[in-house]
Every structure is written in structure tokens, then in C-alpha cells.
Amino acid sequence: MQTPPSTPAPEHEAIRITLPDGTVRVFDTPVSVAEVARAIGPGLAVNTVAGKIDGRLVDACDVIRRDAALQVITPRDEEGLDIIRHSCAHLLGHAVKQLYPAARMVIGPVIDDGFYYDIAFERPFTPQDMAAIEQRMRELIAQDYEVIKKITPRAEVAALFEARGEDYKLRLIEDMPDEPFFGLYRHQEYVDMCRGPHVPNTRFLKVFKLTKLAGAYWRGDAKSEQLQRIYGTAWSDKKDLDAYLQRIEEAEKRDHRRLGKELGLFHFQEDAPGAVFWHPKGWTVFRQLIAYMRRRQEEAGYLEVNSPDVMDRSLWELSGHWHNYRDHMFTTETEDGRSLALKPMNCPGSVLLYRHGLKSYRDLPIRMSEFGKVHRYEPSGSLHGLLRVRHFTQDDAHIYCTPQQMDAECRDVVALVLDIYRQFGFEDVRIKLSTRPQNRMGDDATWDLLEGALVQALEGMGLPYKLNPGEGAFYGPKLEFVLRDAIGRDWQCGTLQVDMNLPERFGVDYVDEDGQRKRPVMLHRALFGSLERFTGILIEHHAGKLPAWLAPVQAVVLSITEEHAPYVHDVTLLLRGAGLRAECDVRNEKIGYKIREQTLQRVPFLLVAGGKECDAGTIALRTRDGEDLGVMQLAQAVAYLKDATQAPDFYARGEAQQQLCARLGIDIPASSGA
RNA sequence: GCCACCGUAGCUCAGUGGUAGAGCACACCCUUGGUAAGGGUGAGGUCGAGGGUUCAAUCCCCUUCGGUGGCUCCA
Numbered sequence: 001m002q003t004p005p006s007t008p009a010p011e012h013e014a015i016r017i018t019l020p021d022g023t024v025r026v027f028d029t030p031v032s033v034a035e036v037a038r039a040i041g042p043g044l045a046v047n048t049v050a051g052k053i054d055g056r057l058v059d060a061c062d063v064i065r066r067d068a069a070l071q072v073i074t075p076r077d078e079e080g081l082d083i084i085r086h087s088c089a090h091l092l093g094h095a096v097k098q099l100y101p102a103a104r105m106v107i108g109p110v111i112d113d114g115f116y117y118d119i120a121f122e123r124p125f126t127p128q129d130m131a132a133i134e135q136r137m138r139e140l141i142a143q144d145y146e147v148i149k150k151i152t153p154r155a156e157v158a159a160l161f162e163a164r165g166e167d168y169k170l171r172l173i174e175d176m177p178d179e180p181f182f183g184l185y186r187h188q189e190y191v192d193m194c195r196g197p198h199v200p201n202t203r204f205l206k207v208f209k210l211t212k213l214a215g216a217y218w219r220g221d222a223k224s225e226q227l228q229r230i231y232g233t234a235w236s237d238k239k240d241l242d243a244y245l246q247r248i249e250e251a252e253k254r255d256h257r258r259l260g261k262e263l264g265l266f267h268f269q270e271d272a273p274g275a276v277f278w279h280p281k282g283w284t285v286f287r288q289l290i291a292y293m294r295r296r297q298e299e300a301g302y303l304e305v306n307s308p309d310v311m312d313r314s315l316w317e318l319s320g321h322w323h324n325y326r327d328h329m330f331t332t333e334t335e336d337g338r339s340l341a342l343k344p345m346n347c348p349g350s351v352l353l354y355r356h357g358l359k360s361y362r363d364l365p366i367r368m369s370e371f372g373k374v375h376r377y378e379p380s381g382s383l384h385g386l387l388r389v390r391h392f393t394q395d396d397a398h399i400y401c402t403p404q405q406m407d408a409e410c411r412d413v414v415a416l417v418l419d420i421y422r423q424f425g426f427e428d429v430r431i432k433l434s435t436r437p438q439n440r441m442g443d444d445a446t447w448d449l450l451e452g453a454l455v456q457a458l459e460g461m462g463l464p465y466k467l468n469p470g471e472g473a474f475y476g477p478k479l480e481f482v483l484r485d486a487i488g489r490d491w492q493c494g495t496l497q498v499d500m501n502l503p504e505r506f507g508v509d510y511v512d513e514d515g516q517r518k519r520p521v522m523l524h525r526a527l528f529g530s531l532e533r534f535t536g537i538l539i540e541h542h543a544g545k546l547p548a549w550l551a552p553v554q555a556v557v558l559s560i561t562e563e564h565a566p567y568v569h570d571v572t573l574l575l576r577g578a579g580l581r582a583e584c585d586v587r588n589e590k591i592g593y594k595i596r597e598q599t600l601q602r603v604p605f606l607l608v609a610g611g612k613e614c615d616a617g618t619i620a621l622r623t624r625d626g627e628d629l630g631v632m633q634l635a636q637a638v639a640y641l642k643d644a645t646q647a648p649d650f651y652a653r654g655e656a657q658q659q660l661c662a663r664l665g666i667d668i669p670a671s672s673g674a
Numbered sequence: 675g676c677c678a679c680c681g682u683a684g685c686u687c688a689g690u691g692g693u694a695g696a697g698c699a700c701a702c703c704c705u706u707g708g709u710a711a712g713g714g715u716g717a718g719g720u721c722g723a724g725g726g727u728u729c730a731a732u733c734c735c736c737u738u739c740g741g742u743g744g745c746u747c748c749a
Contacts, residue, residue, distance in 0.1 A: 227677090328747090590705095590712065
């Protein structure tokens with residue numbers, strides 16, 4: 001990784017250094033990045049973190065020996081910030097070794113927003129240790145010491161870490177057998193090995209904070225020993241750190257577990273770890289999602305089925321799930337000694353439905369959908385609200401088709417999923433292609449064919465994708481659809497998998513036009529993926545303000561005083577009659593109080609009736625964002641709210657219907673909607 | 675599953691080796707108020723569960739269950 005000090009160029013030749021703005025500085029002798037910065041100006045000199053010579057990052061102390069383009073890196077550059085974070089990890093090492101000399105340092109890389117360091121130590125670190133480490137780091141920064149870099153021969157580096165008992169560093173050296181030299185960075189008595197670059201002085205590291213303590217496996221392997229990982233965040237400016245901490249706080253406010261509680265959507269409890277107790281409001285949202293997907297799938301030619309939740313173990317042996325996932329399956333024994341399992345996937349049930357009765361090529365493709373609830377014994381440590389549960393509902397479907405139909409079916413699925421995400425407001429969707437894993441069924445020729453089919457579908461549609469080698473399912477390759485939410489987080493939701501293994505294993509077939517029995521190809525696809533998870537993502541994406549068509553309560557009618565309660569009840573009935581999910585609030589409270597409460601409940605529309613409205617047969621409307629929509633006649637208000645709470649697919653369907661009518665030259669009055 | 679931390683009223687959280695407190699929510703009363711919190715009174719807890727130490731445990735120790743943050747995993 002490190003190059004030896006390059007051979008000095010002849011000293012009499014002048015060195016021309018081109019700066020980013022195009023100016024050229026000429027030096028008589030080789031100069032370091034820091035010296036060039038000093039020549040440009042004292043302000044820049046103080047802020048020099050590192051340099052970039054001909055596009056390659058180097059340390060401020062590194063010497064330039066021939067003509068080159070140089071960019072001085074300061075804390076304001078993105079690279080400068082990364083270097084600060086990386087050096088913060090070394091500083092952490094310095095503090096840890098002073099406080100706990102027996103600790104052995106492992107690796108300390110940069111991550112998003114910060115850094116971490118993995119450490120092996122005889123006892124667990126405590127939060128108090130962490131506070132002490134942070135305190136020591138601040139003391140070391142205050143010493144304003146220079147970080148000294150030295151490119152060192154392999155044998156010398158190994159001897160140094162050997163003498164210091166840093167056996168993990170020795171293992172890292174072994175991992176790089178072809179490196180004759182390594183970069184050593186000295187923080188006073190502490191030495192770390194790194195490809196660099198690093199800051200020249202600890203004064204650059206002032207804005208940091210240790211954030212959390214966690215366990216992590218050596219080399220990321222759960223079978224290896226566990227190390228202790230200390231996470232930190234670091235910035236070039238105090239303002240950036242504050243903004244970061246505020247961002248974390250914002251994300252916490254959007255946390256679906258918190259909002260689920262506040263909005264009365266669902267809860268979890270010990271009696272059923274990893275399982276959701278849906279409250280009426282949360283279940284309303286869930287039902288809207290199913291209803292939406294049902295409409296979209298019916299339109300797209302799917303047939304909905306339902307398969308058993310508990311099936312014989314032999315079925316799971318046949319499908320391969322038992323072999324691969326038995327530890328993660330819920331099983332039960334019956335009195336007569338049968339071994340049964342709760343379904344962890346819907347596909348075997350679907351296959352049995354397909355296999356029931358003879359299928360002709362004329363029947364294909366068969367698009368068989370199922371809102372199946374699957375059960376997986378997920379590791380306790382990975383459970384996380386609605387986002388990772390042990391019992392969840394998939395908007396699953398299996399498409400049985402001929403190999404010739406496979407391409408068109410894949411494209412239809414991709415088009416459908418992208419359209420659905422768009423209707424939910426997710427415009428930024430990335431696609432990943434996961435190919436054959438180590439542990440797989442079927443021969444390579446089949447995998448070639450199936451991976452090729454997915455590539456062909458994507459490329460045929462002109463869609464970019466990212467390759468994810470070795471990440472496919474054991475029975476086939478898959479596409480994964482990743483959407484980006486309102487605050488920039490990525491969520492993997494839908495998948496499309498192509499499979500010739502299960503049809504083979506289960507011996508399913510169809511009669512082709514030549515009268516021969518042939519194997520269909522099977523496509524597995526889920527678009528929301530887990531409905532529980534998707535609900536959680538929607539809650540976080542919208543910070544609880546679900547779009548009006550999904551909101552559990554779409555409108556609340558509020559009375560100013562008790563006197564107006566009968567009118568408020570009538571208006572509520574009127575809205576319900578028009579298909580809205582409406583409630584009334586006639587509590588003996590001031591209007592300001594009721595507005596506040598319903599707003600905090602994220603009810604999209606609040607309708608207020610007092611004396612004026614009762615007398616005039618009107619209603620005053622406002623939104624949860626505080627926007628005053630004015631006073632409307634009741635009929636006008638109903639029409640407005642019906643339109644504002646319409647599901648997005650109804651709009652699309654309405655437009656399609658209009659176009660069809662125009663083509664047929666007929667005039668059908670618009671349907672009354674939901 | 676592994677590492678660390680946490681578990682007190684419906685919710686958010688104080689607190690102590692001598693069997694507990696606040697705010698909000700809830701119930702009742704007063705108030706009938708026009709767009710983000712009107713006032714009063716009251717009820718409410720096996721201090722996650724089991725075991726140990728102690729005259730005495732919500733508090734200290736062990737075990738266990740659950741949660742949180744990571745790691746690993748995610749058909």
C-alpha cells in the first residue's frame with residue numbers, strides 16, 4: 001500500500017506546482033505540501049490538513065519532487081473532513097492506550113458522519129470508560145501536538161507492533177503480504193499504522209463526540225471473537241456537529257415506534273416478541289394498503305389466492321427451506337407425531353395451488369397473488385419495531401409462465417412496482433441485481449439463463465442497476481427495489497426473483513401446444529415487501545402525516561360549544577356517508593385545545609362548527625399544517641374532502657376511463673369514486 | 675444469536691437499603707370558551723419475573739424475560 005520514498009530528482013531543476021486556480025508556483029528545491037501552503041499564505045498554512053497531488057491524497061508533510069498539480073486540502077473540503085475523522089480514530093487510540101495499556105487496537109476506519117475503532121480488551125468498556133476516553137482525547141488535543149508520519153519497512157513495523165503486543169496489527173500486516181513499506185503515524189508515544197493521510201496536528205480534531213459503544217466481530221464474522229467498538233462523530237466546525245445532532249433528533253421524532261405509540265397505531269409487548277398488536281387506527285392504514293394493492297393487482301391480471309399457514313415438514317424439506325432455514329422456522333408437533341411448520345414463505349403453498357389440476361400453455365401466464373402472513377424466527381437482536389418482525393404479511397405473488405413469456409412478465413413487474421412507488425411519492429428508486437450465492441440449488445446453466453433474463457429486462461427498459469454479486473436467494477437471482485425517503489434514507493422493499501428450481505423440485509408442469517409436458521418458469525415478487533415494514537417506512541417518510549387517503553382518520557368535526565354538538569354529529573354522518581373516515585370531537589374543551597390535540601394526531605382536515613356555521617349550514621375548514629381553507633357550504637366541503645382523500649390510483653383510473661370513452665365515442669358520467 | 679446499556683402509574687421520566695413521586699393522559703366538578711394546552715378535585719403502581727445477601731431490597735448480587743444501540747443474519 002505504501003511506496004518507498006521516491007528517488008530524489010536532481011536538485012537543480014525547478015519544480016512547477018500548478019494550483020487549482022491555474023496559477024503556477026515555482027520552487028528551486030523539493031517542497032512539502034505544507035511549505036507550498038505557507039508560500040501561498042499564512043491563513044492557508046494554518047488550515048492545511050493534507051494535499052492532493054495529481055489527484056492523489058497525501059500528507060501535508062509529503063514532499064513534492066517534480067512538477068505537479070496540487071490542491072491543498074483544508075477542513076472545509078470533503079476529503080479534509082474524512083481525514084479529520086480518520087485522525088480522530090487515531091486520537092481515540094492514543095487515549096485508549098494511555099488509559100488502558102493492555103488494550104489492543106484493531107481497526108479504526110471512517111464511516112458516514114464519523115469513525116469507529118475496534119478494540120480488544122480483557123474486560124468490557126463501560127459508559128464511564130467512554131467518558132474518560134473522551135476526556136483524555138480532549139486533553140491530548142489541548143496539547144496541540146504534531147502528528148509525525150514515517151514510511152517504515154515491513155520488518156521494522158512488525159517488530160514494533162510485536163514489541164507493543166499489538167497482535168491484531170500483526171494480523172493486519174499478514175493480510176498484506178506484498179507490502180514492503182507501511183505508513184506509521186506517531187501521536188507522541190502512540191503509533192498507528194495507516195495508509196493515511198492524516199492531520200498534521202491534533203488542533204484539527206476539536207469538534208468530535210464519542211457516541212456509542214457496541215460489540216463487533218473480528219473480520220465481521222460471527223464465528224470470530226468479538227471486539228469492542230467505540231463509535232464517534234467528528235466535524236470540522238461546531239455548527240456542523242450541532243446540525244448533525246439535530247438531524248439525529250429529527251430522525252428520532254420520526255421514529256415509527258414513537259409515532260405508533262403517539263398516534264395509537266400499534267404496540268408490541270413481551271407476550272409476543274417481534275409481533276405487532278395492531279390498534280384500530282393502525283389496522284385501518286394497513287387495510288388501505290392491502291385494498292390499494294388488491295386494486296392494482298386485479299387491474300394487472302393477478303388472481304388472488306390463500307394458502308395454509310401450517311404445513312407438513314416434508315413440504316419444507318422438498319422446497320429446500322428446511323435445509324436452509326430450519327433454525328429460523330416455527331415448528332410444532334401434533335398428537336399423532338406429525339411435524340408441522342408455520343410458513344416462512346408463501347411459495348410452496350402457491351406451487352401446490354398451481355399443481356392442483358392440469359395446466360395448459362393457454363392458461364399461462366398465471367399471476368397468483370396472496371396476502372400471506374409468514375413467520376420467521378428472526379434473531380432477537382435484529383428485531384426492530386415494524387421494520388423487522390417475526391410475523392409479517394407479504395403482498396406476495398407467483399407468476400407461472402413459459403420461458404418465452406418470462407421477459408415480458410419481468411418487465412411488467414418492474415413497471416408496476418415503479419408506478420406504485422411513484423404513486424406513494426417515492427420518485428427516487430434504485431434497483432439492485434443480486435446474483436447466484438455460494439449456497440444455491442440448480443446448475444450454472446440455469447443460473448446463467450435466469451440472471452440473463454433479469455439483466456435483459458432491465459436493459460430493455462433502459463433502467464440502471466447496481467450489481468450485488470452472490471446475494472441472490474438460494475433458488476434464484478433477484479432484483480431488489482430500494483427507495484429513498486424524505487430524509488435521504490434508503491429502504492429495500494420490493495423484490496423480483498426468477499426461479500426454475502422450485503418448479504423442478506415440485507415437478508410442476510403445463511401441457512404445451514405440441515402436447516408435451518413442460519416446466520414453467522416461476523417468478524416470485526413482492527412490491528411493498530412486508531406490509532408491516534412498509535407501513536413503518538411510510539410513517540417515518542411522512543413523519544406521521546400520512547397522505548389523506550391513507551390517514552386512519554381523515555377529518556374531525558369540532559364543536560365550539562356543547563350547543564353545536566348535534567350539528568357536528570350531523571356533519572360527521574354526512575362525511576361518513578360520502579365515504580370519508582370522519583370523527584367528531586364534542587368534548588367540553590376549548591376549541592384551541594381540540595385543534596391542538598387533533599393536529600398532533602396528524603388528522604389531515606379539521607372542520608369547525610360554531611353558531612355562525614350552524615345558522616348558515618356551513619363549516620370552517622383547516623388543515624393539519626394550520627392552513628385556513630375558509631368557510632364552505634356543506635355540499636362544497638364534502639366535494640372538496642372527497643377529492644382530497646381520493647387514493648392516487650383512482651385518479652389514474654379515471655383518466656384511463658375518460659380516454660376509453662373518448663375512443664368509443666360515448667359519454668359516461670364520472671363514477672362517484674371510492 | 676453475540677457485546678453494551680435499559681426496564682418505576684396508560685405515556686414521558688424523577689427517586690431512595692426503611693414497601694414511592696412529577697407532568698401529561700384518565701374520572702368527576704366548575705367553566706360554554708372561535709382555530710396549537712382554562713381551572714379545581716380524585717383515582718391510579720407486586721418499582722419486568724425468579725432466586726440470593728440483609729433485621730429490612732424498587733435500590734446490592736445472580737439468573738431469566740423483554741426493550742434500546744451496534745455486530746451477525748434477513749429465504
